[in-house]
Amino acid sequence: MTSSTPRRTVLAAALAAAGTAATAAGAAPATASATPASAARDHTPAPGLVDNRFWSSYTDWRCGSAAGTRAVAGHRPGLVLATPAGRTDYTDPHTGRTSAWEYASWTSPVHTPTVPATEVIASWNARTPPGTWLQVELSGTYTDATATPWYVLGRWASGDGDIRRTSVDDQTDGRSTVWTDTLAIDDAASGLRLVSYRLRLTLYRTPGSTVTPTVWRLGAMASDIPDRFTVPASEPGPASELTVPRYSQNTHIGQYPEYDNGGEAWCSPTSSQMIVEYWGRRPSAEELAWVNPAFEDPQVCHAARYTYDHQYEGCGNWPFNTAYAATYPDMNAVVTRLRSLTELESLVRAGIPAITSQSFRKEELTGAGYGTAGHLMTVIGFTADGDVIANDPASPDNEAVRRIYRRREWENIWLRTKRYDANGKVRGGTGGVCYVFWPDRPTPAQHRALRSLGLV
Incomplete structure (x- = not known):
């Protein structure tokens, strides 16, 4: 168990908001099915509920838009900081320390998930030697063709000597919100969805250094899971x-x-x-x-x-x-x-x-x-x-x-x-x-x- 459940509880409450009115009017018991009878008989998952897209090959890293980063080949293709695109100061909110950093960035091609999504969760695999860190952001397009802001989905380092790894609170445009690690549509019942997104990866290092973060996997899972209190029963396979x-x-x-x-x-x-x-x-x-x-x-x-x-x-x-x-x-x-x-x-x-x-x-x-x-x-x-x-x-x-x-x-x-x-x-x-x-x-x-x- 975890005692750090407040934001999971808040996220859960937000995603359940569409069902709150029904509950107030007289909720069904927890064992009642929230899916149609036809769906309850169908043990085959709908193919469009989840979409995974991860960039990890040399070809992947050569796509998109690079500003100071370079794709590297080999056993484990990846992305590194080659020529800094600029320099910035970052004040760590958890230490109060302000430091200067060189940076370079890579922006993925636009990805259109197979499912218009109510949630997106990013993942990355990277090495950040001392004196380096990275930031992952996402910007999406809604069903009405308007765009989200660039949301920060994580500021991360494998160690904790340079920055404190952190999520970023209070990110919303009134239609979607980042809940620690999950970008979620605020009112899924409205029909609003994310129909595409881009990821932006920014690599940081100490000015004048030649060390670099290396990222070999970056991507996201987009999904639109139907609201349900119970799910269809599945048939067991071999032990x-x-x-x-x-x-x-x-x-x-x-x-x-x-x-x-x-x-x-x-x-x-x-x-x-x-x-x-x-x-x-x-x-x-x-x-x-x-x-x-x-x-x-x-x-x-x-x-x-x-x-x-x-x-x-x-x-x-x-x-x-x-x-x-x-x-x-x-x-x-x-x-x-x-x-x-x-x-x-x-x-x-x-x-x-x-x-x-x-x-x-x-x-x-x-x-x-x-x-x-x-x-x-x-x-x-x-x-x-x-x-x-x-x-x-x-x-x-x-x-x-x-x-x-x-x-x-x-x-x-x-x-x-x-x-x-x-x-x-x-x-x-x-x-x-x-x-x-x-x-x-x-x-x-x-x-x-x-x-x-x-x-x-």
């Missing part, structure tokens, strides 16, 4: 289970409270660290030297520090977690949405665990023993009956992390977009959001699974 390290966030309660009050709120970085280590990566002893040697699993503390968003004041910023995972050698990571539990099963059968985001009341997930307004866990397999095997970091110790949750309950709390809280008020759900990590050289089966989702 499978991956061997993934188990870490409890609760064994870190009270540790490093400057990072979101300590371990009780570290579900996201704890889950991220489990998957990083599943792929055989982990921080070095030198990188962990700052952690109190009395603390077990110091790499979880490390993940919390290096996913922490100083504006959000939490470790649950979705793209900051995927960016953290990609700082390890030859790793890639993105935030996306899956349209069904069947898609998640396909990933797991291919050998790719996923980190999922969900919210639920205690009675909605048998065996969890808690309720939450927002929580991340790692799906590692499925039983012969189709039930979900999850490494749930909200456990008393590492041994207790492996859980089995009832398929139908888990499927619904993950994929729905609306829910009722303990007071009967309509809140939002995350609608299938997850993190997916994979190495540069996935197996053929893994590549097929990733390709089927538009991730490679």
Whole structure:
């Protein structure tokens, strides 16, 4: 669980606003279907609900518009700062320190998603040596052909010695709003959508330096998930289970409270660290030297520090977690949405665990023993009956992390977009959001699974 739920709760409330009037008039119970009977019988996800577009090839980086950046070829094509386009001062709002920086930028071609979108979430994979950082922005076009401003979706560095990585609050044009890491249409019921967007990447470095950030993946997930309290039931596939390290966030309660009050709120970085280590990566002893040697699993503390968003004041910023995972050698990571539990099963059968985001009341997930307004866990397999095997970091110790949750309950709390809280008020759900990590050289089966989702 995470105590840093306010902005997720605010975002959820905004996305659920269209259903609030209906609730006031007499809401259906939480188990009532919000989808037509025909949709409830159809177990095939509609193809247009989610669109993934990521720039990662040498050809990709040579497209768009460059101002001082250069595409580089090789095993891992990327983008670097070649000739500064200008110089600027940046005052870090979290330290008060003003520093001068050289910068260069790259703007993607206009992308038209297969689905006019109510939400867009960006992801990036990069290396930022000391003395460098980056900023990701997005500008979209609405269905009425007007444009959004350039919204900042993250100011990021892998370390915290130059700037404090941060989201940017109070970004809205009255029609769409950035909620930490998610650009969302304010009133989805109005029919307004984003029909295209561009991403702008700005790379910064200390003036006069030759060091540069390197970015090898940049993109976004655009989606228009229908409002629903329940989702169609899926048919289970073959049983499978991956061997993934188990870490409890609760064994870190009270540790490093400057990072979101300590371990009780570290579900996201704890889950991220489990998957990083599943792929055989982990921080070095030198990188962990700052952690109190009395603390077990110091790499979880490390993940919390290096996913922490100083504006959000939490470790649950979705793209900051995927960016953290990609700082390890030859790793890639993105935030996306899956349209069904069947898609998640396909990933797991291919050998790719996923980190999922969900919210639920205690009675909605048998065996969890808690309720939450927002929580991340790692799906590692499925039983012969189709039930979900999850490494749930909200456990008393590492041994207790492996859980089995009832398929139908888990499927619904993950994929729905609306829910009722303990007071009967309509809140939002995350609608299938997850993190997916994979190495540069996935197996053929893994590549097929990733390709089927538009991730490679």
